[in-house]
Each structure stands twice: as C-alpha cells, then as structure tokens.
Amino acid sequence: MPEPVAPLGPANRHYWLALRMAKATGADLARAMEEGEISPSDWADLVQRCRGCAWAGGCDCWMAAQEDGAAEVPAACPNAEVFERIKDGLVS
Numbered sequence: 001m002p003e004p005v006a007p008l009g010p011a012n013r014h015y016w017l018a019l020r021m022a023k024a025t026g027a028d029l030a031r032a033m034e035e036g037e038i039s040p041s042d043w044a045d046l047v048q049r050c051r052g053c054a055w056a057g058g059c060d061c062w063m064a065a066q067e068d069g070a071a072e073v074p075a076a077c078p079n080a081e082v083f084e085r086i087k088d089g090l091v092s
Helices: 011-025 031-034 039-053 058-062 080-088
Strands: none
Touching: 011 039, 011 058, 011 080, 031 039
C-alpha cells in the first residue's frame, strides 16, 4: 500500500522560510533574480519544494541559531543545491 501523501505547508510561511534560509546562508536571491540566474518560475519551484519539506520545524530552529548569516546550507533543506549554486554564482 502506498504511503499517504503529507499535505503541503502554507505557501506564505514557506515563502518567508525560503527567504530567511537564503539570507542565513548568503544566497543572494535578489541578485540572482536581477541577473536572470533564476526566473520567477524557479522561485515558485523553490517555495513549492520548501512547502513539501518535512524538516520545516528544524529549519526554524536552525535559522534561529545562526548569527553571522554565512552558514552552509543544511543538507536537510530541499533547496540546498539551489542555494549553494546561487552562492557560488553557478545558477544558469
């Protein structure tokens, strides 16, 4: 029998979580958008992945513990690869 599908989290909450995670890890989403490295569709996908994340509670705790805003993206984040690519300027 297939496992039940968990409902997605609230879009507004996960929009802000994604922004906070980007800031905490030094991924400049505004620059990436301005320079065309990510599109509005990419941004929507990023938020949607966040909405499906089972680690959102851990995400809140992790971000609250960050002080200098330049931490590595936690592997548990479903957007870790995207944030790392943005930080490294490798998003195309």
